[in-house]
Amino acid sequence: MKKVFQNAKLQVKMKGQDNPEGVxxxxxNVAENLTDAQIAIIKNFMQAITNDAVSEMKQTVANKLEMEPASAE
Structure with a gap:
């Protein structure tokens, strides 16, 4: 059995004047292993285009399993 990277998502919770509860x-389709520098770039970009503040970021990585057939003995 082998684990193969399939997909990654980044959830960014942002709060601001129009979204006091957060959105x-x-x-x-983000990279599987984001660096701290890449996360900082995304955070700064999202804050710049929305005028909201990032309150939380969470990455979810989905893998698929490739299973090899059992050998017949």
């Missing part, structure tokens, strides 16, 4: 924005 979650999802970015699909």
């Amino acid at each position: 979650t924005r999802t970015l699909s």
Whole structure:
């Protein structure tokens, strides 16, 4: 059995004057292993285009399993 990377998403929760409770924005198809520098770039970009503040970020990685057939003995 082998684990193969399939997909990654980044959920960004943002709060602001128009969204005091916060709103979650999802970015699909991000890299599997984001660095701290890449996360900082995304955070700064999202804050710049929305005028909201990032309150939380969470990455979800989905993998698929490739199973090899059992050998017949």
